[in-house]
Amino acid sequence: MTESLQAACETALAYPSQPHSRRHGPQGYTDASAYKPWLRDEFAFRCIYCLSRERWRPDGQEDFAVDHITPSSVDPSRSRDYDNLCYACCSCNRNRQDAVLPFQLDRDSIAQHIEFAPDGTAEPLSADGRFLIRVCHLNRTLLVEFRRRLRSLLDLLTTHRTAHSESVLRELLGFPSDLPDLSAKRPPNGNTRPAGIAQCFFEQQRQDRLPDVY
Numbered sequence: 001m002t003e004s005l006q007a008a009c010e011t012a013l014a015y016p017s018q019p020h021s022r023r024h025g026p027q028g029y030t031d032a033s034a035y036k037p038w039l040r041d042e043f044a045f046r047c048i049y050c051l052s053r054e055r056w057r058p059d060g061q062e063d064f065a066v067d068h069i070t071p072s073s074v075d076p077s078r079s080r081d082y083d084n085l086c087y088a089c090c091s092c093n094r095n096r097q098d099a100v101l102p103f104q105l106d107r108d109s110i111a112q113h114i115e116f117a118p119d120g121t122a123e124p125l126s127a128d129g130r131f132l133i134r135v136c137h138l139n140r141t142l143l144v145e146f147r148r149r150l151r152s153l154l155d156l157l158t159t160h161r162t163a164h165s166e167s168v169l170r171e172l173l174g175f176p177s178d179l180p181d182l183s184a185k186r187p188p189n190g191n192t193r194p195a196g197i198a199q200c201f202f203e204q205q206r207q208d209r210l211p212d213v214y
């Protein structure tokens, strides 16, 4: 098994260890949903709260939503501000509603506040983590069961290594097939971080340097 595949198995259910540093900066869309392709790439096609990936959902990106870090009810002026938007599965987005996040994603990593136990339970490491688990319902029964089953499956496939098990792992931990081509997008008011385009996953795939798993 390659090192990258082993690492992807170990981190599939772990929050990124560093605060999120934005790669993209599209500006000027009048509809928040127009930012979705950018956010899919920005947050690697997974829910920032529960870490569910598009690949793990039968309907892929249809199960994901544009989530407002500061809710529009609290600050309507930021409802279409890219730096106030993130990517969440529809369940976490719906559960969170208008709860104000207890920390800033560009300063704090959720890893400092929550970790997942081997049985799939989200365990708080701080009062802020406990708050986020509660408002996003991160210990909803079916989600905990899903994480436990996924953990068992990853462990099984990494223990019994065959060409077939590695191929299944690559299916589980690979990127979605419909990567957005951000270079073709024309945000009405430009892009404050144009350098991110060359690093988007579509470009990496076009240049044959997209990792096979993550």
Ligand SMILES: [Zn+2]
Pocket: 047, 048, 049, 050, 051, 052, 088, 089, 090, 091, 092, 093
């Ligand atoms: Zn979620």
